[in-house]
Amino acid sequence: MIFLELFWTFFKIGAFTFGGGYAMLPLIQDAVLEKGWMELSSIVNFIAVSESTPGPFAINMATYIGSEMGGVYGVFGSIFGSACATLGVVAPSFIIILIVAKCFDKFKESKVVKGCMSGLKPAVVGLIGSAIISVLMTVFFPSGVTVSVFKDLSFYTSLAIFGISVVMAFKKVHPIIIICLSAACGIAVGYLL
Secondary structure, eight states: OHHHHHHHHHHHHHHSOOSSHHHHHHHHHHHHHHHTSSOHHHHHHHHHHHHHSSSOHHHHHHHHHHHHHHGGGOHHHHHHHHHHHHHHHHHHHHHHHHHHHHHHHHHTTOHHHHHHHHHHHHHHHHHHHHHHHHHHHHHHOTTOSOGGGGGOHHHHHHHHHHHHHHHHHHTTOOHHHHHHHHHHHHHHHHHHO
């Protein structure tokens, strides 16, 4: 049944990922593609949407995927699917936090605990790096890295939008302005291409 599968898939992702939504992205992407729930291009599009909507990134992703998969059973299926996926991704963190809060005072000075926490930092950086590379490859090289990519106008358009976003981020432009300008550029490019 899709609802149990949604809950269990996102429960595993939530249980074995440290570092937040971006660290979960490669696992979400692999699970969704493996099960055939979405295409890679749809995942990349929703990453952009999820970044501009309020709320934690991984929860937005889980809610959206659950809604899409449960949607084949109608409106109530969509709501129940999103609830199952969201609960699945949140439950492990909630359980772990309860356990850690109960035991933290006893073990906070332990060398083993400090070592584990130090070991998790590079793993989180690696997961986030993997997500960035995956998204960049999908956006800039959707058909793979070939010479024809550099002849396509959409590659240069994406590169220009990325460059403008980086400059605006370093110039401390208000995020709402960045979102509005990005939306305007996306709409303009969508009509031109």
